[in-house]
Amino acid sequence: MSSSAENDPTVTVTERSKDKHEDGDKEQGGGGGGFIEKVKDFIHDIGEKIEEAVGFGKPTADVCGIHIPHISLHRADLVVDVLIKNPNPVPIPLVDIDYLIDSDGRKLVSGLIPDAGTIHAHGQETVKIPVSLVFDDIKSTYKDIQPGSIIPYLVRVVLLVDVPIIGRIKIPIQKDGEIPVPYKPDVDVEKIKFHHFSFEETTATLHLKLENKNDFDLGLNLLEYEMWLGDDSIASAELTQTAKIEKQGITRMQGKGTGYTIKGKIDVDTPFGNMKLPISKEGGTTRIKKDDDDDDDDDN
Incomplete structure (x- = not known):
């Protein structure tokens, strides 16, 4: 019986088929690298090669x-x-x-x-x-x-x-x-010194004080202002005098004009760019002087 079994090709074929089936089960079941995984890898590789060949990618x-x-x-x-x-x-x-x-x-x-x-x-x-x-x-x-x-x-x-x-x-x-977040600079007229006063013309020097309440410096390029006495506009001027107003600092300037109320604007450079900021002072008080008055404050 043993010799006939060894010579029977049917038995041999059946055993080999079983071995292959078992091997396939092992490949698909246990540790990766099976047929399905190989197909996935193949599709992934082909996709990458197509993407590389066509040249598509993420911007x-x-x-x-x-x-x-x-x-x-x-x-x-x-x-x-x-x-x-x-x-x-x-x-x-x-x-x-x-x-x-x-x-x-x-x-x-x-x-x-x-x-x-x-x-x-x-x-x-x-x-x-x-x-x-x-x-x-x-x-x-x-x-x-x-x-x-x-x-x-x-x-x-x-x-x-x-x-x-x-x-x-x-x-x-x-x-x-x-x-x-800008803050409007404060402007004040510290004093006015008159040089000429008549019905036709009045000239004076204004001593202006600008206070910077911002946490950044202001580089003053231009100062424009207009002066009022009551409801009447009596003078206006434009100063191109440059000055640096440090953060939380004060600068003083002199200009021509006369009056009690002042409104205008300043053009300044800042670390964040150029700004045009309004200035105003209403109902302010100041000293009025004549040319022949002696005052140490003239040096301001």
Whole structure:
């Protein structure tokens, strides 16, 4: 019987088939590397090779700059420059831009810009995001933010782009910085020294005091003012004398004119850009002098 079993090919074939089946079960079941895993690896490799051959990939973005083209007592206009690079051989649409500016975790402003344009194939574009901060809204919402202070901010931007083959993806980016909440400088007329007084013409020298209550320096470029005596405007002048008014500091200037009420504006440079700020003083008191009066204060 044993010899006939050894010579029977049917038994041999059945045993080999069983061995192969068992081997396949071991490959599929136990430790990875089975048929299904090999198919997955094959598809993954083919996908990567197709992506490499066609040249599709995820775009990149970065905040390359933040500018403050306008700032006043009431608001600050910011422009956030976002540089987007497209490595693909076809243009990709920039579907949406979602932005948020906060300060110490508190939202200052947010918004959405739809249909923001197209990034050229194998190219790069600088997308400009305009943002306005209204200081009255910020100060009314957060009582601890006072005029004259400098507050930190964080710009968070999320770009939604539509990439062929890959699909829609989100690109989050952010950048921090500082922005001032300006305070109007105080102006006062310390004294008026008359040189000539008549019905036709009156000339005098005004000794002006400007006080900077901001936490940043002001580089004075221009001072324009007009003087009133009661309801009558009696004089106006423009000074291009430059001066530096240090933060929480005072500077003194001299100008021609006469009067009791003064209103005008100053043009100043700051670490955050150029500003034009109003100045005013109503009902102020000052000393009035004549040319022949002796006073040590003339050196001011």
